[in-house]
Amino acid sequence: MTAYEPPTALPRDMLRREDVRSAIAAHDFGFVFRIARSEAGISYSKIAAECDMKPERVGALARGEGRVSTFSKIAQIADALRIPGHMLGLVSRDWEVAEPYVATASARVISTQRDGEPVRRREFFKVSAGVGLAVGLPDVEPLGTSQRIGSKVPEQLRRRTAQLRRLDDVLGGGDTYRVYIGEFQATKGLLRDGSYSEETRRELLSVLAEQAQQAGWAAFDGGKHAVARGLYEDSYEAASEADDSALAGNALAFLAYQAGNGDGSAGVEIAERSCRTAGPEAPASVRALLYERLAWAYAVAGNAGGTEKELEAAEVALGEKDQNPQPDWAAWVDGNELQIMTGRCWAELRRxxxxxxxxxxxxxQYDETHARDKSLYLSWLADAYVTSGEIEQAAAVTGRALELSVGVASVRPRERMAVVIRRLGAHRAVPAVAEVLEMARS
Known part of the structure; x- marks a missing residue:
């Protein structure tokens, strides 16, 4: 604990106020800065100096413009304003006096390191993601007693679905499934109970297909494989009825990805059908996504030629200057994602x-805040190192993947790691391997 008390430290009675505590929990630092100036006499210039921010940035936040979301900056603000770590989703700061601020939660706290800051990863992101959604989710216009659904509702639902999709960047399916299935069920209710034009009906069905894929992915990620398959099938039916060939093709791609876990040939057949269903007129990002999923299906089936052909097709599609609107559900496919899929495919093919x-x-270039995905992708890198005989390096990468997977509500990282750990087991005499095997057991 240090003796230094910054001039921006908030009074303790202020930290006990419900409105201040709520703002801190929500990472609404603009509110905190306003209260600090108006009620504690702490100027914005002092806050800026202690938090290493520009004064105009502090002023903008105080006016409600923008948000702070990075680990390092939130930690700086916590230290400058003397906000106890548990109020922000951080572990205790080194300056804290335990007495009045000890967190009462009994849940086991799992810490990890990022930029030198120990962070409660799951709690931090649940707060951050939840706050972002609370601010950004578009409202759906009230339906009224007639339950007549206007033409604007499908687009409002689609924007809402796109915002909710961001949760998957930082949380596993065990955390997101209930949110996504709730949205899917709500839209089903609108279709069942509402009245609407034929065009609005088609748009609602398209949204329903998108939401079913989102919920299906969360179910798959959380280990609910039968539920996931049913949702993908529901998505395909809804997209087909809506004449949305791109979404119908993507529903099949999800089914192919799931089928490929058990039967490589079944995955190839469905993945090929997904590309035919979407067709050559699909948006470029959609075609890139479906081609790389087909490449993966070929890799699982052991077809190196087919894999290379489809990876090249995906690269061509990504390079197109498509002026048409690209769907949000395919926007995550970029050059870096294609590189990852390329590496995964060749690792699967033992190349x-x-x-x-x-x-x-x-x-x-992959941020460790995306812990689930990075741990997964590291498992393929470790696998490739085992294949090449670089056992110490494989052990080091496996250890990092294990660290990242801690506390992530997804079954997939551990399932993938089990494959690598089994292969490493043949080299348990190597000290680095023995260490990582012990880490896996614990």
Whole structure:
């Protein structure tokens, strides 16, 4: 604990106020800055100096313009304003006096390191993601007693679905499934109970298909495989009825990805059908997504030629200057994602000379806040290192993947890691391997 008390430290009685505590929990620092100036006499210039921010940035936040979301800056604000870590989703700061601020939660706290800051990863992101959604989710216009659904409602629902999709960036399916299935069920209710034009009906069905895919992915990620398959099938039916060939193709791609976990040939057949269903007129981002999913299906089936052909097709599609609107559900497919899929495919095909460079390059640019996905992708890099005989490096990468997967509500990282750990088991005499095997057991 340090003796230094910054001039921006908030009075303790202020930290006990319900409105201040709510704002802190929501990471609404603009509100906190306003209260600090108006009621504690702490100027914006002092806050700016202590938080290493520009005064105009502090003023903008106080006016409700923008948000603070990075680990390092939130930690700086916590230290400058002497906000106890547990109020922000951080572990205790080194200056804290335990007495009045000890967190009462009995849940086990799992810490990890990022930029030198220990962080309660799950709690931090649940707060951050939830706050962002609360601010950004578009409202759906009231339906009234007639339950007549206007033409604007499907687009409002689609924007809401796009915002909710951001949760998947930082949370696993175990955390998001209930949110996504609730949205899906609500839209089903509108279709069942409301009245609308034929055009609005088609748009609602398209939204329903998108929501079913979102809920299906969360179910798959959380280990609910039968539920996921049913939702993907529901999505395909709704998209087909809506004449949305791109979404119908993507529903099949999800089914192919799931089928490929058990039967490579079944995955290929469905993935090929997904590309035919979407067709050559689908938006470029959609075609890139479906081609790379087909490449993965070929890789699982052991077809190197088919894999290479579809990876090249995905790269061509990504390079197109498509002026048409690209759907939000395919927007995550970019050059880095394609590099990751390329590396995964070649790792699956036991071609480490191709897999390792692609994965290392892509993962060097991959933020560790996306813990689930990065731990998954590291598992393929570790697998490729085992194949190439670089056992110590494989062990090091596996250890990092295990660290990242802690506390993530997804079954997939541990399932993938189990494959790598089994392969490493043949090298348990290597000290680095023995250490990571012990880490996996614990």
């Amino acid at each position: 480490p000379l191709r897999a390792v460079p692609a994965l290392e390059k892509a993962l060097s």
